[in-house]
Amino acid sequence: MPTVVLGGGIAGLSAAYYLREAAPIVIEATSRLGGWIHTNKRPSGTLFELGPRTIRPAGVPGANTLNLIEDLNLEQKVRPISRDHPAAKNRMIFAKGKLHLLPNSLSGLFQTKAPFSKPLAACAWTDFRAKRKISTDESSFDFIKRRFGEDVAEYAISPMLCGICAGSAKEISAKMLFRSLFEAEQKHGSVFKGLLKEALSAEKKAANADQPGKLATRAKTERWSIYSLENGLETLPLTMAQKLRESKVEFKLNDPCVQIKFNSDSVRLSLRSGTSIEGETLISALPASSLAPLLTEQHPQLSRALSEQNCATVAVVNVQFKGNLIKEPGFGFLVPPIEQKPLLGVIYDSVCFPCPSGDTVFTAMMGGHWFHPQFTGKSPQELASVAVRGIQDILGITQEPVDVNSVILQDCIPQYTVGHYERLDEIDNYVEKNRLPLYLVGSSYRGIGINDVIMSAKLAVDKIKRQSSD
Numbered sequence: 179m180p181t182v183v184l185g186g187g188i189a190g191l192s193a194a195y196y197l198r199e200a201a202p203i204v205i206e207a208t209s210r211l212g213g214w215i216h217t218n219k220r221p222s223g224t225l226f227e228l229g230p231r232t233i234r235p236a237g238v239p240g241a242n243t244l245n246l247i248e249d250l251n252l253e254q255k256v257r258p259i260s261r262d263h264p265a266a267k268n269r270m271i272f273a274k275g276k277l278h279l280l281p282n283s284l285s286g287l288f289q290t291k292a293p294f295s296k297p298l299a300a301c302a303w304t305d306f307r308a309k310r311k312i313s314t315d316e317s318s319f320d321f322i323k324r325r326f327g328e329d330v331a332e333y334a335i336s337p338m339l340c341g342i343c344a345g346s347a348k349e350i351s352a353k354m355l356f357r358s359l360f361e362a363e364q365k366h367g368s369v370f371k372g373l374l375k376e377a378l379s380a381e382k383k384a385a386n387a388d389q390p391g392k393l394a395t396r397a398k399t400e401r402w403s404i405y406s407l408e409n410g411l412e413t414l415p416l417t418m419a420q421k422l423r424e425s426k427v428e429f430k431l432n433d434p435c436v437q438i439k440f441n442s443d444s445v446r447l448s449l450r451s452g453t454s455i456e457g458e459t460l461i462s463a464l465p466a467s468s469l470a471p472l473l474t475e476q477h478p479q480l481s482r483a484l485s486e487q488n489c490a491t492v493a494v495v496n497v498q499f500k501g502n503l504i505k506e507p508g509f510g511f512l513v514p515p516i517e518q519k520p521l522l523g524v525i526y527d528s529v530c531f532p533c534p535s536g537d538t539v540f541t542a543m544m545g546g547h548w549f550h551p552q553f554t555g556k557s558p559q560e561l562a563s564v565a566v567r568g569i570q571d572i573l574g575i576t577q578e579p580v581d582v583n584s585v586i587l588q589d590c591i592p593q594y595t596v597g598h599y600e601r602l603d604e605i606d607n608y609v610e611k612n613r614l615p616l617y618l619v620g621s622s623y624r625g626i627g628i629n630d631v632i633m634s635a636k637l638a639v640d641k642i643k644r645q646s647s648d
């Protein structure tokens with residue numbers, strides 16, 4: 179019996195790719211593969227990314243993605259941005275009516291830069307003086323406010339969380355981005371003291387990391403900060419899908435799974451068309467909230483735990499203006515929620531990857547945690563004019579765009595709220611205790627970046643291979 183992969187986003191495709199020799203079946207609800215990775219090529223040739231646009235090469239998951247890209251023979255298509263490029267160095271926030279460059283050098287940390295009221299390096303002093311608070315989890319906002327001050331929580335961490343998960347720092351677990359800082363306080367009483375001690379054991383940790391391949395080594399030598407691919411990020415899932423079709427992998431598209439039942443030594447999936455698929459093992463690459471209703475009948479407790487996760491809805495508006503309108507090149511800017519503006523942030527796409535026409539391309543992102551009260555009932559066209567006006571006001575642009583595309587990405591980013599990692603432990607324990615042949619991969623669990631979800635698929639397939647050879 180085959181392994182069944184549920185979901186044809188990048189996590190599902192990666193799982194199928196790592197398992198391709200075993201001829202898995204991939205079930206996807208829609209008629210396209212790639213999930214949120216979606217590049218829209220305009221009639222003018224300009225690329226509008228509707229979802230993610232860049233990948234980080236750093237760390238073990240970063241090297242793993244580069245190994246995959248190398249394996250897919252996509253090395254020639256990689257479009258890197260090096261660490262000294264303005265898009266890598268200059269990230270801004272829009273606060274108190276102005277754009278402010280976030281510190282990007284060691285000396286910058288020792289200067290008082292608006293909108294902060296003291297140098298960011300002074301955080302170390304705040305941290306040394308702050309009392310330890312013993313807890314299993316806490317919101318990112320509360321943790322950073324306690325250890326480093328309210329300024330940092332409001333103007334650095336809150337916008338950063340908007341720029342990664344479109345979420346509220348007041349609800350997102352501190353462990354999502356600051357696990358090592360959080361654990362340093364718990365173990366050593368102070369973040370900086372803890373980090374210092376951990377730095378001394380860093381050599382030991384590095385020795386445990388995977389060996390980077392040729393492309394990952396090149397990324398290190400050439401000091402890449404981020405990268406994309408020729409013709410946009412969708413080149414990655416499109417190439418994977420093509421390679422999977424050339425091997426023995428079967429796809430069932432346009433046919434959502436509506437129910438999952440585990441038997442003593444197999445799993446049966448019922449699809450909306452009435453077809454049922456039997457497999458030995460199931461890799462779910464669905465968002466937890468989409469998997470939950472499929473398990474309600476047989477595993478209500480597991481279904482309830484999965485359904486506790488919410489996802490944020492984001493409006494993505496791609497905008498093209500004639501000519502180069504960017505005075506201060508950078509990756510883009512984020513808007514701290516305290517500013518109460520309709521924009522979460524704006525990416526300067528044409529700074530990263532210039533348009534052959536020399537035009538300016540931006541992507542505005544709106545909504546997220548705040549989508550519902552703010553934008554419920556608004557059409558993509560209405561949201562497009564909010565975004566265009568927002569960009570024009572902040573950047574002082576007087577001309578009208580030559581091209582605009584607006585989409586509402588419903589429930590596109592899982593929110594790792596306080597208690598997320600404890601809930602994951604409960605889910606894992608349930609699966610293990612009930613000996614379910616179920617592997618959970620994708621952005622709902624242990625990381626939302628593309629690297630994380632590809633890595634989650636690799637780890638699940640490695641585990642399946644290990645178990646079947648035991």
Ligand SMILES: Cc1cc2nc3c(=O)[nH]c(=O)nc-3n(C[C@H](O)[C@H](O)[C@H](O)COP(=O)(O)OP(=O)(O)OC[C@H]3O[C@@H](n4cnc5c(N)ncnc54)[C@H](O)[C@@H]3O)c2cc1C
Nearest residue numbers: 185187188189207213214230231434435590620621627628
């Ligand atoms: C706006 C935005 C910007 C982002 N920017 C970045 C970035 O710059 N860099 C980065 O690294 N990451 C970024 N991300 C995150 C990254 O894109 C996602 O985490 C990743 O693409 C998620 O992949 P996935 O396969 O886990 O899930 P998905 O892409 O959600 O795939 C799940 C698939 O399951 C299918 N499905 C759902 N229900 C069923 C069912 N019942 N039966 C069968 N199939 C079903 C869906 O149709 C979908 O194809 C961004 C995400 C968004 C939304």
Ligand SMILES: C=Cc1c2[nH]c(c1C)Cc1[nH]c(c(CCC(=O)O)c1C)Cc1[nH]c(c(C)c1CCC(=O)O)Cc1[nH]c(c(C)c1C=C)C2
Nearest residue numbers: 269270340341342343344510511512522523524525543627
């Ligand atoms: C304003 C909204 C958003 C912007 N990007 C995203 C949202 C919701 C989504 C997103 N961006 C990144 C990731 C991957 C994280 C990872 O683990 O790799 C996701 C899901 C990358 C990213 N973008 C910003 C940062 C600080 C990061 C982390 C990695 C890195 O350093 O590159 C900043 C940022 N995001 C947005 C803007 C406008 C912006 C900064 C100016 C848009």
